[in-house]
Amino acid sequence: MNRFLIVFILVVNCNTFDTKDNQINENVIRDELTTKAFESAFPEKPLQLVRPDVHHKRxxxxxxxxxxxxxxxxxxxxxxxxxxxxxxxSFLMNQLMGKSSGFGIGPDTRPKTMGIWMWGKPTQYTLDSGLKVWIIFLDTEGFAANNVSENYDAKIFAVSTLLSSHLLYNSVKIIDQSDIDYLEL
Incomplete structure (x- = not known):
C-alpha cells in the first residue's frame, strides 16, 4: 500500500472578511438566479481562469x-x-469538495493543470453567524515542472495568493528550507 504525507499550510490572506463588521442583509445574499438557471450558469466541471501563453512565459x-x-x-x-x-x-481539491473526480488527475509525468482553474459551480456555506458565503475552489499549475521558469512559477504563486482568501501549500513530504526558499522568489 502506497502511503504519502500531504502537508499543507493554511495562510489567511487579507481578502477574508470579518463577519462582525459585514452583517449583510439576507436579501442581498440571496442569489437572484433560479435553481435551474444557477445549474446551467455554473457548470459542474473545472473552468480555466488563467492560462499560460503559447511560450509558457506569461x-x-x-x-x-x-x-x-x-x-x-x-x-x-x-x-x-x-x-x-x-x-x-488536484487530488486535495477534489477531496475538499467531496468529489471522486473533478479536477484532472493524471498518472503520466506531464502535468494536467496548466495555469489556474476554478471549480465551475461555487459552493454556498453558512457560517455559525448565519452569514452565507460562496466558496470558490482554485487548482493551480505545479511549481518546478519541466520547461517552466522560476519566474513563471512566481507569477502563478502571486496570482493565486492575490485571488485567494485561504491559500494551501501542498507537499508530498515534510516542508524543508528548499521549499521555503522557492516560495521566496
Whole structure:
C-alpha cells in the first residue's frame, strides 16, 4: 500500500472578511438566479481562469470564465492550492469538495493543470453567524515542472495568493528550507 504525507499550510490572506463588521442583509445574499438557471450558469466541471501563453512565459486571463463570478451575490471566499508539480494538489481539491473526480488527475509525468482553474459551480456555506458565503475552489499549475521558469512559477504563486482568501501549500513530504526558499522568489 502506497502511503504519502500531504502537508499543507493554511495562510489567511487579507481578502477574508470579518463577519462582525459585514452583517449583510439576507436579501442581498440571496442569489437572484433560479435553481435551474444557477445549474446551467455554473457548470459542474473545472473552468480555466488563467492560462499560460503559447511560450509558457506569461499568464492570460480567460475572460469568459471570469464573467461567471460576477453572477455571485454576497461574500465570496476563495480556497487555492499551490505546490510542486505532481504533489497531489488536484487530488486535495477534489477531496475538499467531496468529489471522486473533478479536477484532472493524471498518472503520466506531464502535468494536467496548466495555469489556474476554478471549480465551475461555487459552493454556498453558512457560517455559525448565519452569514452565507460562496466558496470558490482554485487548482493551480505545479511549481518546478519541466520547461517552466522560476519566474513563471512566481507569477502563478502571486496570482493565486492575490485571488485567494485561504491559500494551501501542498507537499508530498515534510516542508524543508528548499521549499521555503522557492516560495521566496
Amino acid at each position: 499568464l492570460v486571463i480567460v475572460e469568459e470564465n471570469v464573467k461567471l463570478l460576477h453572477r455571485l451575490v454576497g461574500p465570496v471566499a476563495t480556497v487555492a492550492v499551490v505546490g510542486k508539480f505532481h504533489s497531489g494538489k
